[in-house]
Amino acid sequence: MNLEPPAMISFNLLKPFGRFSSGSPNRVRARAERLSETAPERALALFAAAAEAGDMEAAFIVGERFLEGKGAPRQPFEAARWFYRAAEAGHVRAQCRLAQLHLFGLPKAAVGPNAKLFHAVELTGADHAAALPWAQRAAEAGAADAQALLAYILTSGPEDVRDPDAAIEWYRKSAMQDCPQGRFGYAVALLMNADTAEQTSAALYHIVRAADAGFPAAHYLLGVSAERGVGAVLDETEARRHYTVAAEAGLSHAQTRLGLMLIDGRGGPADLLNGESWLRRAAIGGDSEAAARLGDIYARGGALPPNYAEAAHWFRTAAERGHKAAARALGMLHLTGAGVARDPDEAATWFQQAAEAGDCDAQANLAALLQGGAVSAFAQDPPPVHDWFERAAEQGDLVGAFNFAVCLAEGVGVPRDDVRAAFWLKRAAEGVVNAQYWYGRMLAEGRGVARDDGEAAAWFARAAEAGMPDAQVAIAECHIAGRGVPRDHRLAQSWLARAASAEHAGAMVALGMMLGGGHDIEPDQRDARRWFARAAEHGHPLGALMLARHAWRGIGGPQDIEAARHWYEHAVSLGAPEASAELALFEKVLADAGTKADIDITLHPASSDAPSARVGM
Known part of the structure; x- marks a missing residue:
């Protein structure tokens, strides 16, 4: 941020009023105070004249006027130079104000004997080292607000400035003078070190006193305490009241909490419009959590109608402010094309941002994209997803162990290593359902471990009981073939029905195969055709092919030549084996027959016989 050079008025102030320099500066200041509201420019000139005559209170007032833009254009750096003059002479409030300006970003070189006039000055970050001596001088003089400011510097400054023990003592001194900032800082320090209910209660006493004095952050903290029942009785009505006070004072975190309570109807009646408005104000004010919550609300729908474009904007x-969960959510929108253009590369970019910030789900999403080969953005320099997962795995994270195992099993970012993959899958399988299924596959295929059908079936069953459809299909196939478990087609049918109810298209096809005959259950061609139809509608190639066969031959329902042609063509488009040859034969039979009514369905190829119920894992 660049500020223009100081206004010329500050250096021409004294010319028309020079005669007052030899008079009483107190009288000049008194006259300036009388003109303060009616003639602010003239009052400013008089205050400056009194300051030049040695009145440091007047110098402080001139600084305040330049800071407020009262009687002259707002000039923070010119204000700082007047504060410096008064501070050097021992003016306590000027010392405190100068410390505050340094924390705001005023560079040390902007004031003092070596400061250059009429030069634009660049605001820097907070200069704790420059603020420290001024805050210390004012604090030692007994100024309560300066004591709180000094404690803040000693708490939040760089390592070479920090002194936590001294900070607590300065906060305590400020609190004893009933300074709201001091009470609040002292209370936070006490809470951070509280081990007993009595210590927590003592901290809350100071927070309450700071809130009574109108300190917004104290109201916010009391709201958190009441909402979560920390050190106080859980009382959402009281929490909402405190959040309202802090929110109306402009505290963005309070605006976020108040907005959520209004939307959820906690602590009082639900108010969707005002709740959304408070979240929006907090988000516009820079609160990344409020922006992320808005995105989540619009993405999920419910309290407010879903709006993916609005969700994408807030995510x-x-x-862009570094919120990792929002980055992952934005990646998901780009991956699915909801509210934004579908763009796997853009999705990968946001997943990478979240992943590098430590979001485990984003790491898994990015790994899946890379594994599927849908991303070109990282073709030359793929992110080290395997390193992220390996570090998490070695730290005992079971999800990280599973993801690292998948990288090893599929060769994502590392050479394929089935032995190490099996090792990490077995470790992850103790708590991750997907790992139980994957480890079962490794055992069933003898990849990385000795083949063991019984152990494989046990892991499939464990994952199936947890509700994983792929595992339910796998254990059903084991019971159909009697591989590692007793042959039991009725139990297999039950497992397939559970998977099919979860919209697993492969399970639907397998159910149709079993019901078509040749298994130890009662055939039901009508039900078989129904399952093939459901699988076909889900885009399963074999489901479409079987439905075409049934429609042509009139199995499980009436013969339907047009439906047969449609599903044969669909099966071809899905890449079903034998579909092209069967479609050609189908058209030839129709052409040879001359009319649809004369079709001899006995000419259907032998390959139409129902194959095994195995649908693959």
């Missing part, structure tokens, strides 16, 4: 706002 992007939060993600």
Whole structure:
């Protein structure tokens, strides 16, 4: 941020009023105070004249006027130079104000004997080292607000400035003078070290006193305490009241909490419009959590109608401020094309941002994209997803262990290593359902471990009981073939029905195969055709082919030549084996027959006989 050079008025102030320099500066200041509201420019000139005559209170007032833009254009750096003059002479409030300006970003070189006039000055970050001596001088003089400011510097400054023990003592001194900032800082320090209910209660006493004095952050903290029942009785009505006070004072975190309570109807009646408005104000004010919550609300729908474009806007706002969950959510929108253009590369970019910030789900999403080969953005320099997962695995994270095992099993970022993959899958299988299924596959195929059908079936069953459809299909196939478990087609049918109810298209096809005959259950061609139809509608190639065969031959329902042609063509488009040859034969039979009514369905190829119920894992 660049500020223009100081206004010329500050250096021409004294010319028309020079005669007052030899008079009483107190009288000049008194006259300036009388003109303060009616003639602010003239009052400023008089205050400056009194300051030049040695009145440091007047110098402080001139600084305040330049800071407020009262009587002259707002000039923070010119204000700082007047504060410096008064501070050097021992003016306590000027010392405190100068410390505050240094924390705001005023560079040390902007004031003092070596400062250059009429030069634009660049605001820097907070200069704790420059603020420290001024805050210390004012604090030692007994100024309560300066004591709180000094404690803040000693708490939040760089390592070479920090002194936590001294900070607590300065906060305590400020609190004893009933300074709201001091009470609040002292309370936070006490809470951070509280081990007993009595210590927590003592901290809350100071927070309450700071809130009574109108300190917004104290109201926010009391709201958190009441909402979560920390050190106080859980009382959402009281929490909402405190959040309202802090939110109206402009505290963005309070605006976020209040907005969520209004939307959820906690602590009082639900108010969707005001709740959304408070979240929006907090998000616009820079609160990344508020922006992320808005995105989540619009993405999920419910309290407010779903709006993916609006969700994408707020997720992007939060993600650009470093919110990792919002970055992952924005990646998912780009992956699915909801509210934004479908773009796997853009999705991968946001997943990478979240992944590098430590979001485990984003790491898994990015790994899946890379594994599927849908991303070109990282073709030359893929991110080290395997390293992320390996570090997490070695730290005992079971999800990380599973993801690292998948990288090893599929060769994502590392050479394929079935032995290490099996090792990490077995470790992850103790708590991750997907790992139980994957480890079962490794055992069933003898990849990385000795083949063991019984152990494989046990892991499939464990994952199936947890509700994983792929595992339910796998254990059903084991019971159909009697591989590692007793042959039991009725139990297999039950497992397939559970998977099919979860919309697993392969399970639907397998159910149709079993019901078509040749298994130890009662055939039901009508039900078989129904399952093939459901699988075909889910885009399963074999489901479409079987439905075409049934429609042509009139199995499980009436013969339907047009439906047969449609599903044969669909099966071809899905890449079903034998579909092209059967479609050609189908058309030839129709052409040879001359009319649909004369079709001899006995000419259907032998390959139409129902194959095994195995649908693959």
